[in-house]
Amino acid sequence: MIAVVEKTSDIAAIIHRNRKKGNTIGFVPTMGALHTGHLSLVKKSIKENDLTIVSIFVNPTQFNNKIDLAKYPRTLEADLSLLMPLKVDIVFNPSVQEIYPLGDTEGSDIDLGGLDTYMEGAFRPGHFKGVAQVVRRLLEIVGPDRLYMGQKDFQQFTIIQFMIRNLKINTTLVVCPIIRETNGLAMSSRNVRLSEETRAKAGIIYKTLKAIRKNILVKSIKDLEAYGLKKLTNAPFEPEYITIVDGNRLTPLKDINESNYAIACVAVWADGVRLIDNIVLKKG
Ligand code: AMP
Helix, strand or coil, rough: EEEECHHHHHHHHHHHHHHHHCCCEEEEEECCCCCHHHHHHHHHHHHHHCEEEEEEECCCHHCCHHHHHHHHCCHHHHHHHHHHHCCCCCEEECCCHHCCCCCCCCCCCCCCCCCCHHHHHHHHHCCCHHHHHHHHHHHHHCCCCEEEHHHHHHHHHHHHHHHHHHCCCCEEEEEEECEEECCECCCHHHHHHHHHHHHHHCCCHHHHHHHHHHCCCCCCCCHHHHHHHHHHCCCCCEEEECCCCCCCCCCCCHHHHHHCCEEEEEEEEECCCCEEEEEEEEEE
């Protein structure tokens, strides 16, 4: 049976009991509306740790768009029925008050090394401050050995890795591959808001990223970005950005030889939904 815990004090007691037994703890933070992508993180945590805690918390401080927050799907019962067969130990489902007892600006001033100024950060002001704030708070509550996050939110895990190192938090970040729908669309809780037709066509995003990867050594970055923008400017799709960046610093690259870790990142609007994806072009 999964235990659904709402109180921080109850989590503290569970952690205390498990630490006494010498158990390792894996933690998967989510905003719920779970899909196979989330479940891949949960499965990895269960495999690698004695106890796995999954949090389901729609964090208001990371939404710069109040309509997006209001529309964010909340499906706790369905989420629990997906987690049940995996034998997850604990689901932490706190209230906003439980996470931010001193108000939701408490703990939001975190140094992100400027990594929050690029891409998502440029289009969603304040988003990563909110993400870092909630992840720091959750790590403080759970104190896990390992934290599981998805490659899908590339900038997010890069920023969290920076924060963990900078604040010397004793947790190892484990990054898990992007899980995709059969047409290549990266799974996301927001995909349910796409029309059936748009969802079927949205494989174009990954297709475009793969075409960029294929041509990275023969075409200039400028041309590849222009190609990507053109490919994705096709109703109902409207690209917000498509950028090739250094995977550590997140700075835009002009030439592929400027970095040995290059990644193409994209954000596209469709049916009023913002979709993001990325592909590693070069690493190592
Ligand atoms: P969210 O509920 O959207 O905040 O996501 C919770 C975690 O699941 C984050 O670390 C995401 O990067 C990860 N995640 C979301 N979608 C996918 C996916 N398609 N494949 C792998 N991980 C994912």
